[in-house]
Amino acid sequence: MDTLNRECLHQIHQSARLLSKKANEALVAYDLYMSQWTVLFCLDTFGPKTQKDIWTYLNVEAPTITRTVTRLEANGWVKRVQGKDKRENLIVMTDDAKARFE
Structure with missing residues (x-):
């Protein structure tokens, strides 16, 4: 992998980590984490799954989804x-979740 690709990959990774951190900070008021929110987003968008x-x-x-859904x-x-x-x-x-999710 050349230097440009490595640096680009690193920047994407760092940006994703920052976005995830900021999302988790915003979701703490709802007692949620980003991984849980993504499940709710999926259900809100596509219905029961x-x-x-x-x-x-x-x-x-x-197993990740099993733990997340259980929580x-x-x-x-x-x-x-x-x-x-x-x-x-x-x-x-x-x-209640539908009302709170909005």
């Missing part, structure tokens, strides 16, 4: 509802 749909869309590993559920942001298939659970924003 399975955990697999969420981790596929966000391009993260399944969001414990804090009243989402709930799990049975899908058409009894083996499938959908993740749905609560009514």
Whole structure:
């Protein structure tokens, strides 16, 4: 990798870290982290989704979404509802979460 590409990659990484830090600082008032907000954004934008749909869309590993959804559920942001298939659970924003998300 040449010097220009390395420096560009470094700047992108530093910018992403700064944006994430600033977002987390803004979200602290809602007891959320950016990783949790991205799940809520996905649900708000596309409606109820399975955990697999969420981790596929966000391009993260399944255990990460499982932990994140569990925390969001414990804090009243989402709930799990049975899908058409009894083996499938959908993740749905609560009514309170929809109002707070705006």
